[in-house]
Amino acid sequence: MTTQTNLAATPRVRNATINDVHAIVNVTNRAFVSEQFLVTGDRTDTADILQRFATGVFFVVDDPADRSRMLGSVFCSIDNSRGYLGLLSVDPDAQGRGHSRLLVAAVEDQCRIANCNFLDITVVNVRDDLFPFYRALGFAAFDLLPFPVPERARQPLHLVRMTKPLVALSQLTLPA
Numbered sequence: 001m002t003t004q005t006n007l008a009a010t011p012r013v014r015n016a017t018i019n020d021v022h023a024i025v026n027v028t029n030r031a032f033v034s035e036q037f038l039v040t041g042d043r044t045d046t047a048d049i050l051q052r053f054a055t056g057v058f059f060v061v062d063d064p065a066d067r068s069r070m071l072g073s074v075f076c077s078i079d080n081s082r083g084y085l086g087l088l089s090v091d092p093d094a095q096g097r098g099h100s101r102l103l104v105a106a107v108e109d110q111c112r113i114a115n116c117n118f119l120d121i122t123v124v125n126v127r128d129d130l131f132p133f134y135r136a137l138g139f140a141a142f143d144l145l146p147f148p149v150p151e152r153a154r155q156p157l158h159l160v161r162m163t164k165p166l167v168a169l170s171q172l173t174l175p176a
Contacts, residue, residue, distance in 0.1 A: 016057070039157075057077075
């Protein structure tokens, strides 16, 4: 009985649907409130999330105790042999419980299925707290990009593109 209860309480990643747009906007803006010292306004809005749905997929983690509450989300898009992970967001009240790693793993799986060789993410240069997390997941900095909305920046900013090599499922060899 205890095992069933624990399994029922285990957060799971699922593909988001268009019905999740409002919750994705909310969880993303809550997660990115820590960047308000960097930029003005919310991190995202309904139009942005809808546009991303047209070019990729979102994965989400719901609260196992309350399926109506989203704990986190992430965006994934694929361009040729490169995957992109964006808007990785976990509700501040649910951070530090492994939800980010679950979401990143879902994106990696999606990219491997699509035979991607690399997975990219962009991080604002002054978010020093994020670089060790992404390095621990296998990402390394490899490029600098201009900040996409300089009119919203409260200080000079740029993006650091980080990448991680992936082994596509088609390249994996199973042990004999």
